[in-house]
Each structure stands twice: as structure tokens, then as C-alpha cells.
Amino acid sequence: MNPLQVAVGVVKSADGKILISLRDQSSHQGGLWEFPGGKIEQQETAEQALIRELKEELNLNVKAATPLITVKHQYTDLLVQLNVFLVEDFSGEVESCEGQAFLWVEPDALRQYAFPKVNQPIITAARLPDRYAILEDTDEPLLRINLQKILDRGVKLIQARLKTLPPEAVKKFVEQAYPLCKQKGALLLINSAVKSPDDLEADGIHLTSRDLMFLDKRPGHRRWVAASCHTLQELRHAQKIGVDFIVLGPVLPTQTHPGAEVLGWKRFAELVSRINLPVYALGGMSESSVIAARSAGGQGISAIRAFIESE
Incomplete structure (x- = not known):
């Protein structure tokens, strides 16, 4: 039809x-x-x-x-x-x-x-804005500095991906970061890989693709729920359980995984067209990639380095 x-x-x-x-x-x-x-x-x-x-x-x-x-x-x-x-x-x-x-x-x-x-x-x-920053914990001493850089760039949506920090360090950082985000009118989501994410005060949760596929309904008591996806099956499951938006990738080669298989913009657009959710493009993004992401049907871009380094 x-x-x-x-x-x-x-x-x-x-x-x-x-x-x-x-x-x-x-x-x-x-x-x-x-x-x-x-x-x-x-x-x-x-x-x-x-x-x-x-x-x-x-x-x-x-x-x-x-x-x-x-x-x-x-x-x-x-x-x-x-x-x-x-x-x-x-x-x-x-x-x-x-x-x-x-x-x-x-x-x-x-x-x-x-x-x-x-x-x-x-x-x-x-x-939702057209930029979604990912704050990595690979360099713990730089966490606060990088958060400030992201906020100074005017980014209004941030994911704290604190996978390697011990629980007490995660709790301490989020207690400092959340008020800073609120002052700047930015939303802070916590990656689900941390221990007991529901105990942390934030605006929402970002589900890893693994955690997403274990769920049969949307996590409760969360203002925002996002998810990482790589396949059509994951995209459809995210839509089924009622997440708010998705990060899909990798779209382009990245510095950390230059030889990894990527979707490319054509496949990204095809996958986005199969669901009714806002989707951010991840992988090899710069701030100037927003136009390409929008042209491919996406909400915008998600990135780590793009918001803490000068283009």
C-alpha cells in the first residue's frame, strides 16, 4: 500500500x-x-x-x-x-x-x-536537540573538565558513560555533574552499565544494547529513556518497549576502531526509515555532521570527542 x-x-x-x-x-x-x-x-x-x-x-x-x-x-x-x-x-x-x-x-x-x-x-x-554528547570515564581526572567543555559548547543532552569507575566515584561525580547540567539547562542521562543506575539522580537512563534486549518494557520512573542500537532487531525492540530515542552506529570509521565495520549513511538512512523514533548517528561524527545526519533522517549526532576537541 x-x-x-x-x-x-x-x-x-x-x-x-x-x-x-x-x-x-x-x-x-x-x-x-x-x-x-x-x-x-x-x-x-x-x-x-x-x-x-x-x-x-x-x-x-x-x-x-x-x-x-x-x-x-x-x-x-x-x-x-x-x-x-x-x-x-x-x-x-x-x-x-x-x-x-x-x-x-x-x-x-x-x-x-x-x-x-x-x-x-x-x-x-x-x-530533543540535534547534539548528544557522550562523557567517557577513560580519564577520570578529566571528567569534570570535559563536562564543562561540553556545557560550554551549548550541548543540552549528555550521557555519562561511566563504565570503569568504582561505584563510589560514580556517585560522587554524578552528585557534582547533575547540578551543573541543570544550571545550563542540559539533560543528563546515566549509562545503564553502571552499578545501580536507579540510585543516581539524573534525568534518565541510556540503555546499552545488551541491557535493552533483556527488557520487555520501558524502565519505570525515568523521565527519559534512550538506547544504543546496532541492528534492525534492536531498533524494533527499542520501539516496542517505548524508549524515547536511539543512538545508532557506528556510521563512519572512528579513531579508536578504524578497521571496524560501519553502516555508512545509506544504511543508516534505511534503518532509520524502519522505525518511528528520533535517532542519533554515532561513530566518526564531527559537529558539522549534523547536516548529513538530518539529511539521512536522523535527529542529529552523538559523539565523544567532537564536543571536547576543536574541529
């Missing part, structure tokens, strides 16, 4: 708020909130359709749109594909050209509004 193609815009204002509109009561799933957009007509690209729809619906002039996520959903009699773009460069004052209500809301407040189920991955993608 060929899916019905729809263009969707996550329109973000200069102060970081996101535009949502209310579906007409007479329409399918009427009375629920949605991100603006509409059906892609014949001979249109997804971006052309988005530009047209936002002008017709809200009188917005889109100057640039960046791919954010693609979501496929099977209704009883219809397969729909939502081609979602992040729109941060636009002009014009929002107007309700078709009589629909609209609101500007903070990203974290999106969860308070009733959306169609198919919109949930979009809400997650809209709340």
Missing part, C-alpha cells in the same frame, strides 16, 4: 516556543492538537507542500525547513507517512486563516496537550 504523504512543520519561534493548532471537530480526530501541515499534492515535494500549507493555514512565509523525523502510521484502512520538518526561519505574523485555534507552547509543555497518537514521536523529536 502506498502511504498518503503528508508534510508537517514543527515551527519554532526565536524564543524557543513551538506552534500547535487545533483540529476542526468535524475532521478525523477532531478536537485534538496537531503540528500544522497537510497533504502533499501531486508534483509537489514535501518541502513545497509544507511551504504552501503554512502559508494557506497560518499566513507564515517559510524561508528554510530542515528534515526532523519521518513517521509512518497504519490506520485501519490507510497508511500515512508524515514528513516532518523543523521550521525556525520564517516571516509573518501567525493568523488563523481557516478559523482554527493555535498556541505557542514551550517544548516540554507539549506533553500536556492531547495529540493524535501518531504525533507522539514528533513531540519527542521537537523536545
